[in-house]
Amino acid sequence: MKNIARIAALLLALVLTLTTASAALADGYRTLDEIRDSGKIVIGLFSDKKPFGYVDENGEYQGYDVYLARRLAEDLGVALEIVSLDAPNRIEYLQSYKVDVVLANFTYTEDRAQQVDFALPYMKVALGVVSPDAALITEPEQLNGKTLIVSKGTTAETFFEANYQEVNLLKFDSYTEAYIALIDGRGDALSTDNTEVLAWAIENPGFTVGIESLGSLDTINPAVTKGNETLLNWINEEIVRLGRENFFHADYEATLRETYGPNADADSLVVEGGVVE
Amino acid sequence: MQDSGISILFKGVNFQRLLGGLWVTMRIALITIALSAVLGLVFGLVMLSRRRAPRAICRAWLEIVRFMPQLVLLYLVYFGFARLFGWDLDGETSAVIVFTFWGTAEMGDLVRGAVSSIPLHQRESAAALGLTPLQASRYVLIPQTVRRLLPQAINLSTRIIKTTALVKMINVTEVLKVGQQIIGQFYRLREAPFWVYLTIFILYFLICWPISALAGWLEKRWA
Structure with missing residues (x-):
């Protein structure tokens, strides 16, 4: 018992010291001027999510997000320092001032917007529907009375349950199983991002995305630490400026075209100047 | 050319990067093991001392590292220190701090266990034979302690090496992270994770197995 009391007292003392020290020393985010003066901007990117942010076989960062990161650094006249991060700790990197900006395919949500500041969007994601060429589905209404394959817990599942009750849903636990089911002809179409x-x-030749953009749009936005207004404003102005030169279409051609193929419509993903139609 | 199977590992500088990542893993582990060995010895001796306060501190330290997951400690040092004190430590430094904090306590406990496992009559018999306390330590007690300690300390080392895989969560590009980046390059290739993780498994095995075998051999020899 005595020992437990001692340990508790010790821990308490430790916590108290830490909190007192913290008040005195807490740092903060870097403003636009501080970033310019330091000569480098620190941007958090994915390093394993091709084609958005990844390290290629030559050890170089590539992808749609990376293309934008390089341009931001260039236009600020500073060097780019890349921090590779993982999806679950993107917010943490901003809140602990480890990075100035996160450009890791960060989807805007209300919940996240409480914790970080999002700039204007530069990409959008909606649902798509893929079906065999022989019986191509180009309108959601064509699915009434037919079977649509979805993965459990995805936006596609929720969206069709809420808006198209006449569509029969065939649900799978994983994406892999769902795609195999489509190839095997167990459904008429498949829907996901x-x-x-x-x-x-x-x-997969023989299959085409007949509906490229459906449902409520999610947008992908740059994010900065909550309250970092000078940097946020500069990024917003920059995105508008870049929109005038159709920068994000050029980004798409350079980084995403290979993945989505010659027939895909860039406008189903790209957002120019922060304006979502 | 179609990318397939094991060839993805040798595309561009992928394999060199994997080995580079392994070196980062080993660098963190080796520094940690060296620091833990020295500090752990001190820690163990403090735990054996008759003074209550230092012993209680060590006890608390040991309990903390035992019930706190290493990942929480890593986040605390890497993110928490930056947030609380403005100490912007890089990932590798944070990792060495956390793993040494952990390794020191574990090593200390091993030292304590090994020393106190030597029966009192060994010291008394040595004295009865006319050995001075210093001679008794040198020829009777320390050799026995080291024999009991070494295999366990080596096992702790392999645990430290394996635990470094966590540092990929704090922006350290070690072998596992490089592996995931390679998988990312071939995300449409279903067998990519298999080949990459198999390779990482073999790399870890090549490092840990000889160390572990050494511990087993010593244990048998000194049993």
């Missing part, structure tokens, strides 16, 4: 089905259809 349009980026996914577009890339899949390229790999």
Whole structure:
């Protein structure tokens, strides 16, 4: 008992010291001027999510997000320092000031917007529907009375349950199983994020994405630490400027075209100047 | 050319990067093991001391590292210190700090266990034979302690090497992270994870197996 009391007292003392020290020393995010003066901007990117942010076989960062990161650094006149991060700790990197900006295919959500500040979008994601060429589905209404394959827990499942009750849903636990079911003809079409089905259809001749953009749009936006207004404003202005030169279409051609193929419509993914139609 | 099977590992500089990642893993592990060995010895001796306060501190330290997952400690040092104190430590430094904090306590406990496992009559018999306390330590007690300690300390080393896989979560590009980046290059290739993880398994095995075998051999020899 005595020992436990001692340990508890010790821990308490430790916590108290830490909190007191923290008040005095807490740092903060870097403003636009501080970034310019330091000569480098630190941007958090994915390093294993092709084609958005990945390290290629030569050890170089590539992808749609990376293309934008390089341009931001260039236009600020500073060097780019890349921090490779994983999806679950993207917010943590901003809140602990380890990075200035996160460009890791960060989808805007209300919940995240409470914790970080999102700039204008530069990409959008909606649902896509892929079906065999022989019986191509080009309108969601064509699915009434037919079977649509979805994965459990995805936006596609929720969307069709809420809006198209006459469509029979065939649900699978994993994407892999769902795609195999489509190839085996166990359903008339398959729906998931349009980026996914577009890339899949390229790999699987005989299947086409008849509906490229359906349902409520999610947008992908740059994010900065909450309250970092100077940097946020600069990024927003920059995205508008870049929109005038159709920068994000050029980004798409350079980084995504190969994945989505010659027939895919860039406008189903790209957002120019922060304006979502 | 179609990318397939094991060839993805040798595309471009992929394999060199994998080995580079392995070196990062080993660098963190080796520094940690060296620091833990030295500090752990001190830690163990403090745990054996008659003074209560230092012993209680060590006890608390040991309990903390035992019930805190290493990942939490890594986040605390890497993100937490930056947030709380503005100490912007890089990932590798954070990793060495956390693993040494852990390794020191574990090593200390091994030292304590090994020393106190030597029966009192060994010291008394040595004295009865006319050995001075220093001679008794040198010729009777320390050799026995080291024999009990070494195999366990070596096992702790392999645990430290394996645990370094966690540092990929704090922006350290070690062997596992490089592996995931390679899988990312071939994300449409279903067998890519198999080949990459198999290779990483073999790399870890090549490093840990000889160390572990050494511990087993020593244990048998000194049993």
